[in-house]
Every structure is written in C-alpha cells, then in structure tokens.
Amino acid sequence: xxxxxxxxxxxxxxxxxxxxxxxxxxxxxxxxxxxxxxxxxxxxxxxxxxxxxxxxxxxxxxxxxxxxxxxxxxxxxxxxxxxxxxxxxxxxxxxxxxxxxxxxxxxxxxxxxxxxxxxxxxxxxxxxxxxxxxxxxxxxxxxxxxxxxxxxxxxxxxxxxxxxxxxxxxxxxxxxxxxxxxxxxxxxxxxxxxxxxxxxxxxxxxxxxxxxxxxxxxxxxxxxxxxxxxxxxxxxxxxxxxxxxxxxxxxxxxxxxxxxxxxxxxxxxxxxxxxxxxxxxxxxxxxxxxxxxxxxxxxxxxxxxxxxxxxxxxxxxxxxxxxxxxxxxxxxxxxxxxxxxxxxxxxxxxxxxxxx
Amino acid sequence: xxxxxxxxxxxxxxxxxxxxxxxxxxxxxxxxxxxxxxxxxxxxxxxxxxxxxxxxxxxxxxxxxxxxxxxxxxxxxxxxxxxxxxxxxxxxxxxxxxxxxxxxxxxxxxxxxxxxxxxxxxxxxxxxxxxxxxxxxxxxxxxxxxxxxxxxxxxxxxxxxxxxxxxxxxxxxxxxxxxxxxxxxxxxxxxxxxxxxxxxxxxxxxxxxxxxxxxxxxxxxxxxxxxxxxxxxxxxxxxxxxxxxxxxxxxxxxxxxxxxxxxxxxxxxxxxxxxxxxxxxxxxxxxxxxxxxxxxxxxxxxxxxxxxxxxxxxxxxxxxxxxxxxxxxxxxxxxxxxxxxxxxxxxxxxxxxxxxxxxxxxxxxxxxxxxxxxxxxxxxxxxxxxxxxxxxxxxxxxxxxxxxxxxxxxxxxxxxxxxxxxxxxxxxxxxxxxxxxxxxxxxxxxxxxxxxxxxxxxxxxxxxxxxxxxxxxxxxxxxxxxxxxxxxxxxxxxxxxx
Numbered sequence: 001x002x003x004x005x006x007x008x009x010x011x012x013x014x015x016x017x018x019x020x021x022x023x024x025x026x027x028x029x030x031x032x033x034x035x036x037x038x039x040x041x042x043x044x045x046x047x048x049x050x051x052x053x054x055x056x057x058x059x060x061x062x063x064x065x066x067x068x069x070x071x072x073x074x075x076x077x078x079x080x081x082x083x084x085x086x087x088x089x090x091x092x093x094x095x096x097x098x099x100x101x102x103x104x105x106x107x108x109x110x111x112x113x114x115x116x117x118x119x120x121x122x123x124x125x126x127x128x129x130x131x132x133x134x135x136x137x138x139x140x141x142x143x144x145x146x147x148x149x150x151x152x153x154x155x156x157x158x159x160x161x162x163x164x165x166x167x168x169x170x171x172x173x174x175x176x177x178x179x180x181x182x183x184x185x186x187x188x189x190x191x192x193x194x195x196x197x198x199x200x201x202x203x204x205x206x207x208x209x210x211x212x213x214x215x216x217x218x219x220x221x222x223x224x225x226x227x228x229x230x231x232x233x234x235x236x237x238x239x240x241x242x243x244x245x246x247x248x249x250x251x252x253x254x255x256x257x258x259x260x261x262x263x264x265x266x267x268x269x270x271x272x273x274x275x276x277x278x279x280x281x282x283x284x285x286x287x288x289x290x291x292x293x294x295x296x297x298x299x300x301x302x303x304x305x306x307x308x309x310x311x312x313x314x315x316x317x318x319x320x321x322x323x324x325x326x327x328x329x330x331x332x333x334x335x336x337x338x339x340x341x342x343x344x345x346x347x348x349x350x351x352x353x354x355x356x
Numbered sequence: 357x358x359x360x361x362x363x364x365x366x367x368x369x370x371x372x373x374x375x376x377x378x379x380x381x382x383x384x385x386x387x388x389x390x391x392x393x394x395x396x397x398x399x400x401x402x403x404x405x406x407x408x409x410x411x412x413x414x415x416x417x418x419x420x421x422x423x424x425x426x427x428x429x430x431x432x433x434x435x436x437x438x439x440x441x442x443x444x445x446x447x448x449x450x451x452x453x454x455x456x457x458x459x460x461x462x463x464x465x466x467x468x469x470x471x472x473x474x475x476x477x478x479x480x481x482x483x484x485x486x487x488x489x490x491x492x493x494x495x496x497x498x499x500x501x502x503x504x505x506x507x508x509x510x511x512x513x514x515x516x517x518x519x520x521x522x523x524x525x526x527x528x529x530x531x532x533x534x535x536x537x538x539x540x541x542x543x544x545x546x547x548x549x550x551x552x553x554x555x556x557x558x559x560x561x562x563x564x565x566x567x568x569x570x571x572x573x574x575x576x577x578x579x580x581x582x583x584x585x586x587x588x589x590x591x592x593x594x595x596x597x598x599x600x601x602x603x604x605x606x607x608x609x610x611x612x613x614x615x616x617x618x619x620x621x622x623x624x625x626x627x628x629x630x631x632x633x634x635x636x637x638x639x640x641x642x643x644x645x646x647x648x649x650x651x652x653x654x655x656x657x658x659x660x661x662x663x664x665x666x667x668x669x670x671x672x673x674x675x676x677x678x679x680x681x682x683x684x685x686x687x688x689x690x691x692x693x694x695x696x697x698x699x700x701x702x703x704x705x706x707x708x709x710x711x712x713x714x715x716x717x718x719x720x721x722x723x724x725x726x727x728x729x730x731x732x733x734x735x736x737x738x739x740x741x742x743x744x745x746x747x748x749x750x751x752x753x754x755x756x757x758x759x760x761x762x763x764x765x766x767x768x769x770x771x772x773x774x775x776x777x778x779x780x781x782x783x784x785x786x787x788x789x790x791x792x793x794x795x796x797x798x799x800x801x802x803x804x805x806x807x808x809x810x811x812x813x814x815x816x817x818x819x820x821x822x823x824x825x826x827x828x829x830x831x832x833x834x835x836x837x838x839x840x841x842x843x844x845x846x847x848x849x850x851x852x853x854x
Contacts, residue, residue, distance in 0.1 A: 001717050033753055037719030040750040041711055044815065045687035045801040046680065047523070050727035050734060051808045052752020054720035056760070059733055106755060148756030148809075242731040245761065299759045299772070347775075351791050355837035 118224025235288025255312025
C-alpha cells in the first residue's frame with residue numbers, strides 16, 4: 001500500500017516535470033483514484049452515501065463475471081483475448097478523449113469494455129473487435145460528451161457498426177460450444193464447427209432447441225449470450241443490489257411473452273413460441289444488462305414500463321417478420337432513440353402546467 | 357395497534373454509531389451566558405435591559421411589540437455585561453451577555469397554578485406567551501399576542517410529533533420517561549384549550565411501541581385525540597411531510613403549515629408549555645441530545661439557554677481527533693464552527709462528526725460491513741444491528757450524472773432532482789423548471805445524500821430557485837393558485853414595521 005502510494009506520487013511528480021508526459025495525467029489520476037479513496041470532505045449534507053460510481057460500475061462487472069466465466073468455458077481462452085482487446089482499445093479512446101478534454105477518466109467504460117465482447121460472435125477476428133470497440137466508444141459515447149451524456153449504448157453502436165460493415169463475419173460463422181470436462185479452460189478456441197443459432201434453426205426448420213441447452217449454453221450464439229443461467233443470475237443480482245431497475249427487464253420480458261404468444265397463435269411458422277423467444281438469442285443479456293443502462297434508457301417510471309413493452313414488441317416483430325433472425329440489437333438502438341421522447345411525454349402528464 | 361402510516365420516497369437511517377443513551381445530565385448553571393434576542397422564527401425583540409443592570413433568571417429581557425415574536429428571558433441570575441450586535445447564523449442579531457452568580461434559582465411565571473383547568477383561556481395564553489415557549493418549532497404556538505402568524509381560533513389541526521426521522525434524534529423514551537407521559541397529555545389538553553377549533557393528532561415513531569401502547573391506554577377516553585404511528589423515515593419529521601401523511605392535505609411548499617391552519621409542535625414544546633402553565637417555569641433550559649461518533653459518551657443534557665457551546669462540548673469529545681459539530685440535522689443543519697456561540701431555543705441535537713480525510717485503500721471494493729448506503733451493495737444492509745460509521749468523507753469522486761434515478765426514488769415531494777439540475781446546469785431557467793415543480797423542493801438534502809456521483813443536487817436546485825426568483829419567476833406563482841383562504845399571509849415572516 002505504502003509502496004503503491006510512493007510509486008503513484010513519484011509518477012505524478014515525473015509527469016508534472018516532463019511536459020511531454022503531461023497527457024498522462026488523467027491516467028495517473030485515474031489509477032490514484034482507483035487505488036485510494038477520496039480525501040475530500042462533505043459540506044452540506046454533512047454525510048454522504050458510501051456508494052460511488054466506481055462501486056456502481058464494478059458491481060455491474062461482478063454481475064457479468066458468471067457470464068464471462070461461462071463464456072470462457074464454452075468458447076475457450078480466446079474469449080479472454082477478445083475481452084483484453086476490447087479493454088485496451090476502448091480504454092485508449094477513453095484516455096485520448098479524457099486527455100484532450102483535460103478531465104478525469106470516467107468509470108463507465110469499465111462496463112462497456114466487458115459488455116461489448118460478450119455480444120460478439122465467438123469467431124470474431126481480434127482486429128474486428130478492436131475496430132468495433134473503437135467505433136462504439138468514439139461514436140456511441142465520446143462525441144456526445146462522454147459518460148452520462150450519450151444517447152446510445154456504446155456497446156450496441158459498436159456491434160451494429162460491425163454487423164453492418166462485416167455482415168458475413170458477424171452472422172454466418174458460429175461455433176459449437178465445448179460441453180465436456182473442463183471445457184474451454186484449457187483450449188484456446190472452440191473447433192471451427194459451424195452450427196446455426198437456435199433462432200436460425202427455428203426460422204429454417206421450425207425446430208425448437210432443447211431448453212436445457214439454451215439455459216446452460218449448449219447452443220451456439222454470441223460469446224456472452226448463451227450461458228443464460230449466468231445472465232439471469234447476474235441480472236437478478238443487479239436488480240437486488242438496486243443497481244438496475246426491475247421495471248425495464250420485467251416489462252420487456254412480459255411484453256415478449258405476450259407479443260410472441262399472440263404472434264405464435266396467429267402465425268406459428270413465423271413467430272416462435274413465447275418461452276423459446278425468451279431463452280434464445282441475446283434477449284436476456286439485452287434485457288438485463290443493456291436495456292437497463294441508466295444513461296441511455298428512460299428515467300421516469302412510466303417511461304420504463306412503456307419502453308420495456310415497446311422493446312419486447314420490437315424484438316418479436318423483427319425476429320418474426322424481418323430479414324434478420326435476431327432483433328434485440330436493433331430494438332435496443334430504437335429504444336435508445338425513443339426513450340427521451342417517451343420521458344418527455346411522461347413528464348408532460350406527470351407535471352401538468354402550473355395554474356395561472 | 358393501527359398500521360404505521362408513511363409517505364412515498366424518503367429513506368430510513370438505521371443505527372448510526374453514537375446514538376444518544378437515554379440518560380439526562382444537567383449541565384451546571386454557567387457563569388456567563390450570551391442570549392440572542394432572536395431565536396428561531398419571528399422578529400427580533402427590542403432589548404429591555406442595559407449594560408450594568410441586574411437581571412434574574414426568568415426575567416424578560418427582549419420583547420417586540422411589532423411583528424410576530426415571543427419574549428426572550430434571561431436564563432441566569434446576574435448582571436448584564438454587554439449588549440451588542442453580532443452575526444448569528446448568517447443574520448445580524450442583538451446579543452445580551454450576562455455574567456451570573458451560578459445560582460440555579462429562577463423567577464416563576466405569574467399566574468401559573470397546578471389546577472390549570474380553572475384558568476381562563478386568555479390567562480393560559482398569556483402564561484404560555486410570557487414563558488417564551490410560543491417561539492418553539494417552525495411556526496410556534498399561536499396566541500392572541502401574535503406569537504405565530506395565525507390566531508389560535510384559526511388553527512384547524514394540532515399535530516404533536518416525536519417521529520425522530522433524522523440519523524440522530526432526541527430519544528422520545530427519555531422525554532416521556534415516568535411522569536412526563538402524563539404531563540404530555542396534560543400539555544396537549546392545555547394547548548387544546550388555547551386552540552379550541554383544532555383536531556389533535558399525536559404522531560410518534562412506530563418503533564417506540566412501548567410509549568405508543570401506554571399513551572393509547574391513557575387516552576382511550578379522549579375522542580378528540582388521534583394517535584398515529586409513523587414510519588421513522590427521513591424526512592417524516594418535517595412539517596412538509598407530516599401534513600400530507602396525517603391530514604391528507606397538500607402542503608404549500610415554501611410557506612408554512614400555519615398558512616393552511618395546522619400547528620405542528622414537537623414533544624418538547626408540549627412538555628415545556630405544560631411546565632410553563634402548571635409549574636410556572638419560563639423557557640430557560642432545553643434538553644439537547646449530544647450524539648455522533650465524536651462524543652465519548654453520547655447522551656442527553658439539560659442546558660440553560662445562552663450557555664456557550666464550548667462549555668457543553670468540552671470534556672465530552674474524544675481526544676485527538678478533529679471534530680465537526682452540526683446543529684439538529686446531519687443533512688441540513690448548520691455547521692457550528694464558532695464554539696463561543698450560545699445554545700438557543702432552537703437546539704435539539706448537537707451532532708459530533710469526525711472529519712475523515714483518510715484515503716482508504718481500494719475503498720470502492722470493500723465489503724462495507726459498517727457502511728450505510730441507499731443501494732443494497734454493502735454488507736451492512738443485511739445486518740441492521742451493526743452500528744454504521746458516520747463520517748464526513750465524500751466516499752467517492754464527483755462524476756457526471758448517469759440518471760440512476762436514486763434521487764427521484766428517495767425524493768419525498770415527487771420531483772426529479774437530476775432532471776432539474778441538468779436544466780439548471782445548462783442555464784435553462786424558464787417555465788419548464790417551474791412546471792417540473794422546482795419550487796416544491798423542501799431542501800431535505802436526501803438527493804445529495806444518495807447520489808453515487810456525489811453531485812450536490814439540493815444545493816444546485818436551491819441556486820436554481822434563487823436564479824429563477826431573480827428573473828421574476830416566483831414561488832407564489834406555483835403555490836398560491838392551488839390554495840384558497842391562505843391564513844396569515846401578511847404576517848408571513850418578520851415584522852412589517854421596524
């Protein structure tokens with residue numbers, strides 16, 4: 001601890017003396033703030049909650065740990081390489097912007113850096129992951145002004161960019177997951193055994209994958225979305241810790257159940273049954289971890305219900321009727337677009353104009 | 357037992373370290389007191405004594421003919437040393453310093469008798485007024501002598517409360533120890549005689565079960581009294597929250613409960629008016645809770661008004677730490693920087709905090725066995741018996757708002773603090789802000805407390821209100837159209853003349 005303190009202090013002194021290294025200041029400060037708590041004291045109110053943004057964000061990461069571990073088991077150690085690439089290149093963008101703004105580095109990136117690799121296919125080339133995370137952080141977040149001001153979820157922006165720019169790499173190559181013994185913990189990558197995702201199988205052959213496989217990750221899909229048990233555990237942990245709000249995931253999942261129930265009743269060859277829709281694709285990951293992003297989502301209570309319902313509707317609609325098999329990604333983007341508008345409508349009802 | 361009532365929003369501060377014990381210690385009569393002539397609300401009294409004059413404890417030394425006010429007494433026997441103007445809680449105020457002889461005797465109020473029921477209403481009002489008790493709490497006790505902004509007959513409801521929703525409170529168990537519980541009921545009867553048109557409500561914390569049961573037993577015969585157990589959730593003790601939870605009535609934010617005909621009094625005010633009428637005791641001393649981690653043995657004291665803080669605090673604070681003293685509320689209270697200032701009628705708690713500038717290693721990862729938080733991310737949430745630490749560290753760096761909505765969830769008046777602050781930071785100060793009810797803010801400070809980004813929301817909302825007022829958008833425009841027959845609006849705050 002003392003050693004670390006001395007290191008940090010000497011590094012700071014060094015960067016202050018050397019003008020060329022001045023741009024490193026935000027990095028050193030960020031490291032300092034991560035290792036040591038603040039020494040600032042309150043004014044009014046005289047006491048403050050022990051919670052801070054660092055803990056907020058690190059608990060989201062804690063909630064993602066089961067998913068990430070499951071992903072390593074299913075797809076091999078290569079997953080760790082993708083995560084590392086995402087953190088390194090996304091972090092670079094964050095540091096460059098923080099340095100040019102002369103502001104501190106914000107912790108929001110910690111979540112994006114882990115969430116982004118989890119929504120990529122396991123075969124993704126590393127350079128592609130780097131391009132995606134750079135694009136996502138830059139155009140999804142930084143150009144809007146950084147943490148707290150972005151309209152779109154940066155991870156979703158990066159993912160959409162990749163699937164538009166490199167459609168074949170993003171949609172056609174899927175792997176068969178490990179499912180025996182120590183799984184992927186001793187191997188670098190899963191064998192290149194292409195297999196369609198459960199949603200594609202449904203679209204082409206009207207077959208429904210076994211629920212045990214869907215829940216535990218025995219089916220193909222993106223890196224983090226197939227170990228759905230972990231996703232559910234993480235999501236419920238976040239809701240219980242009051243970090244994400246229960247309204248959005250609940251309304252989204254309910255809406256998926258209802259919409260797909262109706263769709264399945266009238267057009268069973270287009271719309272999959274409700275339970276299968278819930279447990280396939282990236283719906284759970286999207287509903288628990290991306291829809292609940294407080295910055296890009298709605299903040300009013302009614303707005304949360306409305307957006308959740310709209311999200312579920314869009315997901316079922318895109319999955320059933322569009323050319324894409326998976327609709328979570330686009331639905332999330334659309335919800336991000338809609339939520340300020342919905343909030344405005346809700347506020348207009350909640351706070352009527354004052355009497356004159 | 358009825359179910360406890362509450363409001364939506366708010367936050368319960370559970371078991372902070374250094375809760376005061378149920379013991380009462382009388383501070384010895386000080387040899388020198390300084391008495392401010394304006395204590396609490398109301399106008400400043402004109403000084404009735406000169407330097408060099410001898411005064412008796414209980415003698416009225418300050419009294420104003422104009423405006424809403426109550427008399428101020430000398431709290432010790434002695435000689436007036438000096439009368440001068442000083443800056444007291446950011447306002448200019450006359451202070452009378454008295455050098456005393458240490459004799460605890462005091463002058464009794466004229467006309468006070470044991471059998472108070474034989475007194476006429478006017479006489480009771482006069483005794484209560486002359487005792488200075490009428491100056492207690494937000495808007496005091498109304499009498500014919502203009503001690504409050506309304507007249508006694510205009511009071512439609514009287515709420516007596518001992519909810520204790522702050523992190524630290526005067527213990528109601530101590531205040532209502534033994535015979536005091538009967539005194540409280542007598543006190544309520546006395547006040548009911550003063551305010552004949554008022555329905556009476558007694559609101560207590562639902563966690564002081566014993567007292568509630570005892571009072572219910574004692575008062576079962578009175579059909580004019582309603583007892584409300586309330587969840588001790590901050591800021592339930594505020595007038596702004598008591599009126600909607602108990603009376604089911606809108607509160608005129610920014611004005612006072614008296615404007616809508618409700619008189620809200622603390623347990624202590626009722627007990628003191630009983631003492632005034634029956635025992636003839638003027639308001640010269642108060643029970644104050646000394647609490648918080650900086651005190652060696654947090655407990656209650658009874659101190660004469662005007663006692664310098666130093667005398668109260670000295671010897672009771674742990675050695676070798678830099679302490680911060682806060683008056684009454686941790687979220688809104690003044691910091692008591694100058695320990696030479698005296699205790700006055702408005703004091704009920706003095707909280708001693710430890711200034712903590714220590715930079716904890718990896719503080720955001722600690723399990724938090726003793727950390728209090730609105731979120732469920734600390735272990736302390738699962739062990740309510742463990743005492744939580746209470747210090748002045750900010751526990752994190754200031755960051756941009758991520759709209760986590762904690763502030764809206766806890767806001768007791770249903771506004772959205774983070775949205776208001778975003779408008780205010782962008783300098784969009786217009787009717788949008790008023791429509792979002794920026795003037796409903798009661799400055800309880802809870803939004804600033806829970807914010808994980810450490811944004812001083814309450815402070816910025818207040819600044820926004822001030823800027824709006826400068827631009828000519830007034831609180832009145834938001835509140836007055838919603839209320840008819842507002843009472844005491846001309847008398848509101850301060851004298852007309854002078």
